[in-house]
Amino acid sequence: MADGYTLCHTSRGVMQEVADAMSRVADTVAAALAEDLGHDAGGGEPAFPAGCDGTTCFLRLNRYPACPFAPDTFGLVPHTDSDFLTILCQDQVGGLQLMKDSRWVAVKPRSDALIVNIGDLFQAWSNNRYKSVEHKVVANAKAERLSVAYFLCPSYDSPVGTCGEPSPYRPFTFGEYRRKVQDDVKRTGKKIGLPNFLKQSPVDAMNHGLCF
Numbered sequence: 001m002a003d004g005y006t007l008c009h010t011s012r013g014v015m016q017e018v019a020d021a022m023s024r025v026a027d028t029v030a031a032a033l034a035e036d037l038g039h040d041a042g043g044g045e046p047a048f049p050a051g052c053d054g055t056t057c058f059l060r061l062n063r064y065p066a067c068p069f070a071p072d073t074f075g076l077v078p079h080t081d082s083d084f085l086t087i088l089c090q091d092q093v094g095g096l097q098l099m100k101d102s103r104w105v106a107v108k109p110r111s112d113a114l115i116v117n118i119g120d121l122f123q124a125w126s127n128n129r130y131k132s133v134e135h136k137v138v139a140n141a142k143a144e145r146l147s148v149a150y151f152l153c154p155s156y157d158s159p160v161g162t163c164g165e166p167s168p169y170r171p172f173t174f175g176e177y178r179r180k181v182q183d184d185v186k187r188t189g190k191k192i193g194l195p196n197f198l199k200q201s202p203v204d205a206m207n208h209g210l211c212f
């Protein structure tokens with residue numbers, strides 16, 4: 001039987017392999033999506049996404065225990081991801097749902113497929129051409145569910161940038177974005193996210209009595 005040290009060492013190696021493989025998928029998909037918006041990686045434009053590497057991206061292992069109060073219980077509350085892209089590998093239990101045309105749609109598990117979610121930073125960079133998808137996880141009454149998510153994030157001091165002006169968003173760094181999200185959640189219990197960074201912010205407009 002493996003001792004604790006060997007087990008940790010082996011798991012670390014496996015996790016690194018998974019992270020490396022998912023990182024390659026994330027970089028390839030991000031480059032293809034950016035190219036579709038006219039971004040010319042070989043033509044002197046700054047690399048996209050800027051400031052992401054093995055020290056800024058991360059892997060999250062999610063475990064959702066079976067819950068007798070399913071399906072009225074969240075495994076994960078509705079949210080958007082605060083990154084460029086998320087690559088997700090889910091098991092066969094199911095429970096992930098995404099918001100499409102104002103309705104929750106179940107994402108059917110497929111053993112031969114990974115899920116790619118657009119995150120807030122890609123929405124900002126693309127001037128809203130790509131939309132950060134709202135998603136949630138609904139608990140399962142009988143089975144435990146596992147998923148592995150890889151988050152393509154830049155360093156905190158990286159400007160998020162834009163594929164071209166005019167952008168609806170003012171310039172901001174990822175660090176600023178994270179801090180604002182954390183402050184809002186602490187203060188109000190909710191993430192506001194991108195609307196805080198609009199040049200013409202609906203939040204400001206409301207505060208100045210311009211919106212009813």
Ligand SMILES: O=C(O)CCC(=O)C(=O)O
Pocket residue numbers: 060062076081088090096135137146147148149
């Ligand atoms: O477990 C899943 O399917 C979703 C995980 C997720 O949305 C997240 O970790 O942000």
Ligand SMILES: [Fe+2]
Pocket residue numbers: 079080081086135
């Ligand atoms: Fe998520």
